[in-house]
Amino acid sequence: MTFAVTILAQDAAPAAGSMPGWFMPGKGLLAISLIIVAAAVMLSILWARSGRPIRIRKIAGLDAVDEAVGRATEMGRPVLFIPGIQDVDNIQTVAGITILGKVAKTAAEYDAEIEVPTTRSLVMTTAREAVHASYLSAGRTDSYNPDRIYYVSDEQFAFVAYTGGLMQRKRPAACFYFGCFFAESLILAENGNSIGAIQVAGTAETTQLPFFVASCDYTLIGEEFFAASAYLSGEPDQLGTLLGQDLVKGLAWAAVLVAALLATVAAVTGHEGIASFVNGARAALGGG
C-alpha cells in the first residue's frame, strides 16, 4: 500500500525527482502494469511447459471450423477466408493470419480450395507465408496455389464490391471472417447468408459484433478472437497464454471491484485520506 501510494504520488506530481532523468514522468504505474502482465503470461507458459494440464472451456465457433471446411470439401466449393481489412500493423490482422494458418492446414488436409482476398499488399504477402507453411506442414505443397491469396484494393468498399460479387458467383460453402472489420461486416455476412454458407466470424471491433452475431452461425466476441489461435493449436505453450490472460483478467476484475468500493467508502464516509487515494489512483491510471 505504501509502495502504491509512493508510485501514485510520483505520477501525480511529474516533477518528482526520484526517477532517473531519461525516464518519462508519469509512466511508473504503466511500467509496473506491463511487467505484471508480461510476468503473468510468461509464468503461465512456463507452468504449461512443465506438463501440468490446462483445461480450457469450449469456444463454440471454433469447433465449427473443421466441420465447415469438411462440408466445403464435400460440396466441392471453396472456403473463403478474410483476415480483416486493416494492415499488418494491426494486431487483429496478425491474429487473423495466425487463425488463417490453422484453417489453411485443415483445408490442405481435406484438400479444399481456400480463397483469401486482401485489402493490403503486406497482408497478401504475410497470408501467403502463413498458408504456404500450413500446406508444407500438411505435406501438400503441390496443392498450394499462391494466386488464390491476392490483393484487391486498399479501398474498403471496392473490396466489398469485389468480395460480394465473388460470393455470389463462386458460392463458397464456408466463410471465415477473422480480423479487424468495419462496415463491410454486414454486407459480407448477409451475402454469405444468402448463399447458405456456414459462417464463423471473430473480431475485436465491438461496433461490428452485433452484425456478425445477427448474420453468422458463430461469432467470437472480442477477447475470444485472440484466444482462438491458441485454442485451435492446442499446444501447451499457447494454452498457457490463455491462462496468463485469465490471471491478468482476474487482477483487473479485482481492481474494478476495489475501485468501486473504495470510491463508495470515500463518498459515504467522507474520509479525506481515502478520497485523495481514489483521486490519485484515477489520475495515475489515466482516468482524469
Next chain:
Amino acid sequence: MGRNAAAVLASIVGLVMVLTAFARPLEFLGTAVVDWFNVLAAIAFVLGGANLLKMNLLKISARDAGWGYSAVTVCVFLVTIGVGLLKVGAHPDPLHPDVALSGDKEAVGGAFWWLYEYAMSPITSTLFALLAFYVASAAFRAFRAKNTAAILLLGTAFIVLLGRVYVGVLLTSWIPADNAWVSWLRLENLSGIIMAVFNNAGTRAMMIGIAIGIAATSLKILVGLDRSYLGSGD
C-alpha cells in the same frame, strides 16, 4: 535459419518499441516507425499492383468467363495511375507556377479529381448505403425471441430504434417529463439510459478483455511464440 533470424529481429525491435514509451532518448522512434511503416506500405503497393495486374491479365489472356470486366479493371487502373502521377488537368501551385507537378493532385477540375468524384466516390458510397437494406433483412430474419439473450438483443434494438426518432417521442409523450420518478420511462430517455448504463458497461468490459487479448498476442510475437506470419522461411 532465415525464419529464426527474422523472429529474433521481431523480438528485438518490439522490445525497443516497448522502451520508447518510457525512455526519453528513444521517444522519437515511436513516431518514426509509423512513418517508416507508411513508406514500406507505399512500396508494398508495387506488390499489390503487380498482383492485381497479373491476376487480371491472366484472365484476359485465357479468355476466362468475364475477361471483359478484367479488361475494364486493368484499363481504369492504369488510367488512374497515369493521370494521378502526371497530375493531368491539375494546375500548379500558385506560389510556384513554374513547377508543373507542384499542384494539388485532387484539384477540382483535374482528371484525377473527376475519377474520384464521379467514379470512386459514388460507387463506394452506394455500396455503403446497401447496408440500409441488409440491416432490414437481417433484423427480420435474426431478431426472433428464441431465448432470454435473443429477447434482450431484439428488445434493446427495438427501444433504441424507436427512441431515436419522432415516433418514439410521440408514443410515450403521455408520461410526464417533469416527474423524475417516471420520466425515465419515456422512450427517448430509456434509450439514453441503455446507452449510458448497459452499453457502457458491456463496451468497457469488452475493451478491458480486448486490451488483455492484444497484450497477450503481442507478447507471443515478442517472445517468438507466434511465428505463423513468418511462414516456413525455407
Next chain:
Amino acid sequence: MSDRPNESFLARLDRIDRRWIFLMMAIAVAAPIIWVGVTGRTFPETATPAVQGAFDAIERLPEGSKVLVSFDFDPASAGELQPMATGFIHHCQLRKHRIYAMTLWAPGSPLIGATLADVIGNDPSYRYGENFVDLGYQAGNEGVMKQVGVDFPKAFPNDSKGTPLARIPMMQGITRLSDFDILISVSAGYPGGKEWVQYGVSPTLTQGHRLPFVAGSTGVQTPQMIPYYPVQMSGILGAIKGAAEYESLVNAKATAPGETVPAKYQEAQRRMAPQLFGHSLMVGLILVGNVIFFAGRRKGAAE
C-alpha cells in the same frame, strides 16, 4: 404459384424473398425525401445531454478561440457526417473562432475545402491564414496524433496548398495540441474519435491540462465512444439524430424567430424524415418476424 399450397400465410411470409424487404426499405427512404424536398418541412428536435454538451463546449469559449477540427471521414460516410462538419464550422463562425481544419483520412481532404467554402466562403470577416486554415491530409494515423501532441509544426509542416506554417499568421504560437482551446473530430472509424481520445486527449490529461474534446461520430461508432463521455469528452453528436439536434441548436442561435434558415444548415433535420419511416419499417419487420415465430411455435407445440 406457390409450390407448397397448404402452407399458411405466415409461413409463406417467413420465407419471403428478401428483395421485397429491400423494396420496402427503398420506398420508406425515397418517398419522404421527395416529400420533404417538395414541402421543406422538418421535425422538431430537442437536444440530448451529450449534444448539448458539445454545443456548450464550443459556445463557452471566448471569441477568437483556436479550434482544431479534424475531418476524419470520407465521402462514403458524408451522408451522416457532413451535416456535423457543416454544423461545427457554422457554429465556430457564429462564435468568431479561429478554425484549423485537418484530416487523417486521405479522401477527407477535398471535403475540408468544400465545407469551408460552403459555410464561410462568402464571409468577409474570415480571411484565409488569419481566421481559418486548411492543413490538409497527413498520413500516419495515430502516429500523427501523437506527433501533434508534442510538436504540431513537425506533424503539419505546411498547409494543404503547400504554404509553410511559418508564413501563416494564425499558426504563430501553435506548438502542440494543448495550445488549441478545443479539439473537434468528425470521424467515421479508424483513425477517429477513439484514437483522438487515446493518443491526443488522454496524454494531455496526465499532463494536468485537459483539452476539451468534442466528437461527431457515425451511428455505428457512437456506442464505442460513450464510455469516454463526459470525462475525456465534453460532448458527442451521435449519428444523424445528433447532427439534427446540433443543427437545431446552432440554427436557433443563428437566426431570429420567423427568419428562414438556409437549406444547407438543415441537411440533417431533413434526413430525419427518411429515418422516421426507415425505423418504423424496421420495427414493423421485427414485430412481424416475431409474430411468425410465435405462431410457428404454437403450431409446432399443437402438432
Next chain:
Amino acid sequence: MSQLGTPMVDPAVERRANRMMMVILAVICALLALRAVVGSSVGSGDAAVTEHGFGLVYVQESSKGFVSEQSTEKAADGTEVEVRRWKPAAPGQTPEISWTEWNEVTAGEWAAAQRARADAPASAPLVTVSWPRTAGVWFAALMTLAVLSFLWRDNPVYKLAESVVVGVSAGYWMIVATWDTLVPKLAGALLPAWTKAHLMPSLESAGVDWWGLVPLGLGMLLLCRLSARVSWLGIFPLAFVVGTFAGLRFVQNVESDLLAQVATMFEPLVVVKHQVLAGADAAVAAPIDWAGSIGASLSAVLILVGVLSVLAYFFFSLEHKGALGRTAKVGVWYLMITFGASFGFTVMGRIALLAARFEFLFDDWLWLIDPSGKH
C-alpha cells in the same frame, strides 16, 4: 481452375432474368425521356428559362496569370541567394504563366449570365455547361443504380461497376501513397534538393535525413519477393513491421484501454443528489433529490455488475459452471443489450447513407428536388 465454385444456374432462370433486366432498363429510359419532356424552370425573375436537360453542371471561366520577380534573400547559413518569387499578375500586366480555371456555378447564375451576355456580350466572364462534369454526374448516377441493382441479383451492370471501382480505387490509393508518403517522406528525406525543385517546391528541409534509408532498405528487401531466388529475404521487413507494432500496441493497449478503463470504475455506488434551487449557495440546504439519487446510484451499481459479469464471461481456463456460470450468463445478457443498442444506433447511420444517395439521384441528377438551390 476446375469447375469448383461455378454457380449452378438454371439457363431458363437466367434467360428470364435477362429479359426482366431489359424491361427494367427500358422503363428507366422511358422515365428519363419523360423527365426531359417535362423540363424544369431554372433561374429567377427575368432570367428564368425552362431547361429540358437535367443532371447538368455549369461552370464559370476564371483566368489566372502569374509574374515572377528576382530578389536576394539571406539563406539559413547567412549567405545571400537569388530567389525567384511568383505572384498573381496585376490587371493589365502580361503574365509569364497563365491558365484558365473553371468554377462551378448554379443553374440560376448560369441563366442570369446568359441574360447578361445577351445584353452586353464580352463584358461578363463566360458561363457554360461543363460537359466533362455533366458526363460525370450521369456516370455517377448510372453507377449508383448499377450498384443498387446488386440487391436484385448479380448482373452485368453490377459487374461493370465492380470492375470500375476496383481499378479506380486501387489506382487511387497508390497515387495517394506516392504523393502523400513516398514523395515527402522518402524522396524528401533522401533527395531533398531534387524533390524541392521538381515535385514539392514547398518542402522545407535541413538536408538529407539518413533515417530515410531504413524504410527504403526494408522496402527493397520486401521487393525481393518478386524474385523466387531471394524471395526469403522478404520475411525480414514483415518481421520488422509485426515486431515493432507488437511492441507499440502492447504498451498502448495496456495504457489506454486496460488501465484507463479500470480508472473509470473509481465511481461511488451511492450517489446523493440535491435538488437544484434558485440561488448560488442554496445547494447546501437543498433537500435530497430522491429520484435522482436512486437513479444515479442504481446506474452505478448496474455498471459495476455489468463490467464484472462480462469480464467473468471471458474467463477461458475455468468452466462456466456454478457461480461463475451464473455470473457469465448475466454477462451474456449485458453483451446482448450492448449489441442490440449498437445495432439500433447503426440503423440510423445506414439509413442516412441511403438517404444521401437518393438525394444525389433526385437532386443532382434528376432535378426533382432542390434543397440547396443549385438549379
